[in-house]
Amino acid sequence: MKGTSMADASAEQRRYDEAQALAVAGKGPAFLPAFSASQLGTIGIELELMVLDRLTYDLLPAAPDILRLLDLQQKNWVATPEITTSMLEVATSILNGYLPAAAEIEEIRASVQRAAFKVGAAISGGGAHPFQKWNEQRIYPKERYRESAKKYGYLAKMFTVFGMHVHIGMHDADEAIRVCAWLTQRAPLFIALSANSPCWQGEDSGFCSARSNVVGAFPMSGTMPSHIRTWDDFAAHFRRLAGHGIVNSIKDFYWDVRPKPEYGTIELRVLDTPLNPGYAAALACYARELCIEFAASPGHWPRDDSAELYAWNRFNAAKDGVLADWIDPCTGVARPVRQVVLDDLERLAARSDDPGFGQACRLIEALMQDGGQARWLTAHMAAGAGMNDLSRVASEMFAHPVTEQDSRQTAAGGGPA
């Protein structure tokens, strides 16, 4: 009897997965899975990485070759293709705090670095390649990406940008929507902290995160509408858009923070991939602690969740990075991002039960030194480096693990050499 029910459950799960896969590929009817609750505060980190030529440090279409080597390796994490063949996506397993996250991220960094070197490529973090030309990118030979290329035309190739996504486990669907709204308010802080894409298509963009502006071209970008207050509201919103043929699956929402029902998480999607993955674990744990804090105040919603205020905070964060001001939606007071983050870290550290959160805080503080990652790069430009050199410098920052000692040197010396 038990065997039969397990078989039934397994068949049901298979049908469910197939429906989801067909919807994502645009081949089947629109499908929104039920929110599968998970343990509050579990995290998963996705990083999109650049694959570079070791001579020119231009993008190199070698992701399939690197993936072939990574597939041969026993691992808990996964490596997958992205929309163009110069992009590589890696995702951690489900983790529960800074120390395991940092350890797994370091394993990923070393493995990807090794595999890339073996085939003659280099890897780099960073939100956007400084001088790649969108029209030279090649769509990954996979049906889903070809469909995207057909659907979005040149935008698909323009989307050769490299982001970091953080999944935070939520124990309840309605709470996921509420925490989603709270985390959205603070998303600009993460844009500022991670901003490291000052150049775009061979020019200094004047922004710390040029990548952040690229996402806005997609029709379903932005934030979760403020009228959504429960999971049922979200499901109704999905059904309405699906009825118009606008969305087919959750993946069609390019929101800065979105629920991810099949994982039972909310997903923070605004970060540039850090120049060294070591910072990713620290940033993810900052987001994790914020979500745990939000979850501890049930029933509370952001006081001002207007799209205009969010857009202004987002713009400033992308433009000026950690030197930007952030208008607190609760108080309406503008404060420096750096101070807001330091206050957050101090408050969160006092209540955190994560034994490694202190280390994470120190790495985040290091990330804010000397104007943040974007200015570490632009300092090289000011010293006479060309775009190729900038790309090389970013690649070298990826090549070694980040340690607390590095962070202190960073703080003292104006960014890693």
Add this chain to the structure above:
Amino acid sequence: MSDEVADLPLWLLSPLAIVGAGLLLSQVIGVLLKARGWPKLYGAVIAGLILGMSGFALIDAPLLMQFQELFNAAAALVLFEVGRKMDLSWLWRSGREGAALLLGCLLRGVGTLAVLVACGLGWSEAAFIAAIMIAVNPVVFTSMVSDSNASGVATYAGGNTVGISQLVALLALSASVAWMRSHGVNSELGFSGELVRQGSKLALGAAIALLCYGLYALASRISRAQASLRPGFLLAALMMDLGLCSVTSSSALLSLLLMGVLLRNAETRENVFQAQVKTAQDIGYALLFMMSAALVELQHLLNWLPLLAALLVFAVRMGLTRAALTPSGAWSRTKKNAIALSLCSLVSFGSLVVDNSMSGTGYMSDIAASVMAALLAINVLIAPGLTWYGLKLAGETHEGNEHG
């Protein structure tokens, strides 16, 4: 172009006009071929066949001599690019991958030697041809990479191999030439004396490269030139290098190759800038056109015995290049096949040794010379196509610009 000169139209008396017309014809045929899905570079091959020794004989070796300096400069630029593609750090630290590429070079030489000896050639002239057969033709490879806009891991491995193969071939050829000269009718020196003489040409070429690179580095340091300004410094250094090699009869190939290697590997921090020879494709057209016009005589392919030997050498080279890649785990089977195909081209004696005082045929018997001629004809006719197919097989070409 001899007795009937007076009857020819005036424009045919201008070598420049003939070469220009040839290049125009190359482009026209190339574009027509591309529209039918064929590699555009074959336009240069076909135009060369039409206007060269196999066709109207408007372009022959004496005419090409008038452009020797120009072609040497063009070939040198290609070799400099080949040098820049040599990633010494990767070749050394990758271990099995770098070793596989080097092994391929050695096997190509040994395999050619075995085939030619089996075909009845003497050891010394077989070794002489085998040394030449180690090298992969930089013009064919870089032109086809540029023409197909190829990039990826197979292209990267191929680029490294072209550079290594030139170095190994040069060393082997020096020893071979020294042996043949010391055992020739008019030999002046013993083997060791000849070896020193050949070696000194290489050493002088290397010294000139070091000198010119040093001057480049000094000039860019003193002026604190930003990255975007350094290519101008580089061009001046390359011209000095080429000129010094020319007057000292030292190995220009090695010297330019080393300039590229130094720029790539000596000071990465200073020298990572876009100094790509953007005109590589056009240089490739010109050089391939000349190769086709002057080196291919279709009647060489009518002599079946040398043709058979040449085809065998050609096939064995490809097979051994592929075999050498087998132990490496970095490339998939398809990529390995693609790398072996894209490295099938070969060079002539003249393109390895930029020294007009020496002729390769002077070291060879009639049968060896006819095998070599057949090899060069096969190379021009088949190698560009196989190289193109290899890059395509690797999935690393980017000839279209569709969004899907």
